[in-house]
Amino acid sequence: MWRTLIVTAGEKITVKDDWIHVCSPQQEARVPIGDLYSVVVDNRQALLSMPALTRLAQAGVHVLLCDDKHLPCAELLPLTLHYRPLTVLQKQMALSQEFKDHLWQRIITAKIQNQAKALRLAGASGAKAQKLEDLSLHVLPGDIGNREAQAAKVYFPALFGLGFTRALEDVTNAALNYGYAILRSAVCKTLAGYGYSGILGLHHIGAGNPFNLADDLLEPLRPLVDLWTDNHCDDLFETLTRTNRRELIGLVNHVIRLDGKKMRVRYAIDRYVRSLTSAIEKQDAGLLLLPELIRDDPLFEDELDG
Incomplete structure (x- = not known):
């Protein structure tokens, strides 16, 4: 299993x-760069040397920098992981709106289905889960019927209580935002590796958002963070603790299903993005493989871990 290095206290990082x-001041530790998936710098006093940053980028390791609220606010993405980025960009730019709408239909269908599974795994209302499953059957291309918003109105109160909204500034939303940011960064890293421009989204089109495509692909993965937050509600107090953040970062090692096979999230993201490439090259939205939420299996051994 690849490792995530989390820097939390006054360290100097060199290579x-x-x-x-x-x-x-207390100790020195070292980690082989070849073992690293990412580095999370969650300490504003840390010092990173340029040789260390350069070597991490060359090795395809992505580096996340956190702000004073411990939320990821910037990341280092390697620029040379794909051998033909211009070709990929040209194909992105040539996508028809109709094709993007069909991809978005599949993505939102998968998101709502995963929300229903999150409710069932959390032991929440079976009737609400069934309502979500029914909604997922009626997602149109481009989600012109806005089933995503309809599902959200059912889903969040069923999971977190009737008074909950995403607009609240509380520890539940802090956990959701942190977890989403971690998974979003993993998607960004993978998209960069496949030569994609994150600016060109399928549905998200924010003019100031450099990660529109990552936000598109993140949607079916969000319920994974939601479920963790519900499962750990008794461990969440006024602010996220170091342990909370460490466990949310560890969601990239959670077990999920893709194409009928169980695998860790980080590997599923890679296959997810690879399938997007296949779908675009063959102009077949049905080739997009969508991640499926399942109960975590702490004893699972992924053959990809080596």
């Missing part, structure tokens, strides 16, 4: 002989 060295 030597393909090892990342993390030094603090």
